[in-house]
Amino acid sequence: MMALLILLYAEARPGRPAxxxxxxxxxxxxxxxxxxxxCYGDGGASFIEDDGVEDVLRSIRVHGKGDDKYDIVRVGANSRLDAIQATVLLAEIPSFLDEL
Incomplete structure (x- = not known):
């Protein structure tokens, strides 16, 4: 029997956490x-309250990696925010907080 996992996702307002x-x-x-x-490219973030869901999403984020380096447990993607995009976001946070 195959288990079906349905998650309730919410999308925050543009550029602002819910x-x-x-x-x-x-x-x-x-x-x-x-x-x-x-940022200067496409990027995003997920805010997760459930540790199990967080583990699955972290695994998908790094090509489906399991507990071990060569343990691939699911189909994944390379969807990490690169250092340049993170630097741009860190530089924008002070002015963003002033706008809230």
Whole structure:
């Protein structure tokens, strides 16, 4: 028998994390360049409250890696935010916080 996992995801307002009262077990936000908090390429973040879901998403983020370096347990992707995009976001945070 195959198990089916259905997650409730919420998308935060453009470039802003969701308010705590409106947060689902997993919430995402985008750092697309045209958003208020945007990087120079495409990027995003997930806010997860469940450790099990977090482990699965971290595994998918790094090509489906399991507990061991060569243990591939699922189909994954290379979807990590690179250092340049992270640097841009860190530089934008002070002005973004002033706009809130």
């Amino acid at each position: 308010a705590p009262l409106h947060r689902a077990p997993a919430t995402t936000t985008s750092f697309f360049p045209s958003k208020p908090l945007g």
